[in-house]
Amino acid sequence: MDDQNKNLLLATALSAVVLLGWYAFFPPPETAPEPGVEISETAPQTGATGTPATAPSAGIAASEGAAGLVTQDPQDAPRLSIDTPRVVGSISLLGGRIDDLQLKDYRETQDDDSPIVTLLSPAGQPNAYYALFGWAPGTGLGIDDVPGANTLWQAAEGATLTPDSPVTLTWDNGKGLTFAREISIDEDYMFSVSQSVTNTRDASVALAPYGTLARHGEPANLENFFILHEGVVGMADGELSEIDYDDMTDLDPDPRDGSRAQVTAVTENGWIGFTGHYWMSTLIPAPGDAFRAIAKYDERRDIYQTDVVLPTVTLAAGESTSANTQLFAGAKEWAAIRDYERGGIEGFLDSIDWGWFFFFTKPIFAVLHWLNAAIGNMGVAIIALTFLLKILVFPLAYKSYASMARMKELQPEMEKLRERAGDDRQKVQKEMMELYKREKVNPAAGCLPILIQIPIFFSLYKVIFVTLELRHSAFFGPFSDLSAPDPTSLFNLFGLLPWGAPAPDSILALAFIGILPILLGISMWLQQKLNPAPTDETQALIFAWMPWVFMFMLGGFASGLVVYWITNNVITFSQQYLIMRSHGYSPDVFGNIRKSFKRKEKNAEK
Numbered sequence: 001m002d003d004q005n006k007n008l009l010l011a012t013a014l015s016a017v018v019l020l021g022w023y024a025f026f027p028p029p030e031t032a033p034e035p036g037v038e039i040s041e042t043a044p045q046t047g048a049t050g051t052p053a054t055a056p057s058a059g060i061a062a063s064e065g066a067a068g069l070v071t072q073d074p075q076d077a078p079r080l081s082i083d084t085p086r087v088v089g090s091i092s093l094l095g096g097r098i099d100d101l102q103l104k105d106y107r108e109t110q111d112d113d114s115p116i117v118t119l120l121s122p123a124g125q126p127n128a129y130y131a132l133f134g135w136a137p138g139t140g141l142g143i144d145d146v147p148g149a150n151t152l153w154q155a156a157e158g159a160t161l162t163p164d165s166p167v168t169l170t171w172d173n174g175k176g177l178t179f180a181r182e183i184s185i186d187e188d189y190m191f192s193v194s195q196s197v198t199n200t201r202d203a204s205v206a207l208a209p210y211g212t213l214a215r216h217g218e219p220a221n222l223e224n225f226f227i228l229h230e231g232v233v234g235m236a237d238g239e240l241s242e243i244d245y246d247d248m249t250d251l252d253p254d255p256r257d258g259s260r261a262q263v264t265a266v267t268e269n270g271w272i273g274f275t276g277h278y279w280m281s282t283l284i285p286a287p288g289d290a291f292r293a294i295a296k297y298d299e300r301r302d303i304y305q306t307d308v309v310l311p312t313v314t315l316a317a318g319e320s321t322s323a324n325t326q327l328f329a330g331a332k333e334w335a336a337i338r339d340y341e342r343g344g345i346e347g348f349l350d351s352i353d354w355g356w357f358f359f360f361t362k363p364i365f366a367v368l369h370w371l372n373a374a375i376g377n378m379g380v381a382i383i384a385l386t387f388l389l390k391i392l393v394f395p396l397a398y399k400s401y402a403s404m405a406r407m408k409e410l411q412p413e414m415e416k417l418r419e420r421a422g423d424d425r426q427k428v429q430k431e432m433m434e435l436y437k438r439e440k441v442n443p444a445a446g447c448l449p450i451l452i453q454i455p456i457f458f459s460l461y462k463v464i465f466v467t468l469e470l471r472h473s474a475f476f477g478p479f480s481d482l483s484a485p486d487p488t489s490l491f492n493l494f495g496l497l498p499w500g501a502p503a504p505d506s507i508l509a510l511a512f513i514g515i516l517p518i519l520l521g522i523s524m525w526l527q528q529k530l531n532p533a534p535t536d537e538t539q540a541l542i543f544a545w546m547p548w549v550f551m552f553m554l555g556g557f558a559s560g561l562v563v564y565w566i567t568n569n570v571i572t573f574s575q576q577y578l579i580m581r582s583h584g585y586s587p588d589v590f591g592n593i594r595k596s597f598k599r600k601e602k603n604a605e606k
Helices: 003-025 245-250 334-342 358-375 378-392 394-409 411-421 425-439 445-466 515-528 537-556 559-582 589-605
Strands: 079-083 087-092 097-107 116-120 129-137 167-172 177-185 190-199 205-216 231-236 239-244 260-266 270-275 279-285 291-298 303-309 313-315 320-331
Touching (some): 116 320, 129 320, 205 320, 231 245, 231 303, 239 245, 245 260, 245 291, 260 270, 270 303, 279 303, 313 320, 320 334, 334 358, 378 394, 378 559, 411 425, 445 559, 515 537, 515 559, 537 559
Antiparallel strands (some): 087 097, 097 116, 129 205, 177 190, 205 303, 205 313, 231 239, 260 291, 279 320, 291 303
């Protein structure tokens, strides 16, 4: 086996092993069963000095007789409407919860009659998910003296929350404390919640403002895909933390209420919340404020919870105080999140799961986003991005293909060398190394483009899979979602018939692959033919099957990734052909194809 074929075989085998490992570790995501919903109450915990230790656990209180507290079905409570250009929903006056929110710009599927995406849902409904705010009692106060999950707030009749009109909720505990909560929202997905309290008592009181995000059970659409983080995400003074839902059961136990919790002290800047594939809800204290970020799981009630608890405030008689917290609840749009980060929310762009190769994925997506905005078609933008990436690695590719051409020129000398050395392999290797050194040829240079391609491939796969901008993004014709596998196949005459292709995880999908994977296999096969066919039958068999193995392996991947891979193969083929010709070696591509068919005919005759 000559060294050129060794290098090509090594690089191809390495790529195959990496992709097979990727496919094995990252199987198609499975949908988790929808969990049940439990509603209950836990009183806030206090420390020995009366300072609140955590925010109250989320739930519906059943306390009766306490001022302002009622026993009421949260779905029957009075509500204030939310209506902005991008979201619609309502705020429950029971607890002042932001618990009903839908995203106007996004639908569950691509069907015209598909419902818009629901992000937040009231307690009592399946997969309840909501935000609430309040004050945890400290010295001189009891749980009934502060607003909680079951407080019935007052608001102006008919008030509607819009970007131009904030709403104000009020509650008087009847014991000398008056609470107010002003809620506003911007044109996108950011709520601002300003909580204030006035003390008209004769004595001072202590209390701590908090915000809570609570979800009852795991999300119904949890994907459980290894490449994607779903669960708690937070930033604490520049350090990003992520906790998967299934890892929250391993948090440190809290002996006071039996829950599992992780408490992080944040000195200046941070945020915490829940993130999914495309949607996120995050609590964000004002920049510069110290607070405690809490991730919590209550196994008894199956409630996941994140809290931000600000420092305790001692309020003298006649004094007032306020606290400001933001709530992001919406789509993980790169441009919107970037603007919020530029507006002062430190590290907010890291809420998008960029992965281990973030130094690749972040700039790759930034360029892809810019190209899509300029071109207006995400598929064409991916093709343009591929050209830019190939330009960046062109110097390396040039050296590699030039080295491959020089290797071909040395082929006659290498054959003579083998004849002279006979079966003495050590002598053959030694003389070959001397030949390479004398002719200034690097036999491993052919592997470099493929080795460079692997992290780029993984980074682009991450970008295409996790970013919202690829969701339901069209290319042309039947390719209406570049984040999904190729929708065409022989089963629907490659998109000509009005029904879909077999599901990607079905056995039929292996037989009825789409037009993009077929083009991928052909482009790999043509690229392979740039090199003379191996003389060894085993090598020839491996090389003959490799493009078609890759074709079926990548058939279930996102079609945007396959578009990239096809474009990359075509560019690589063109580069290699032209560079090798410029160095005196003229690859007989079609001659190699003819020889391949003749060899197969001879094997068939045998």
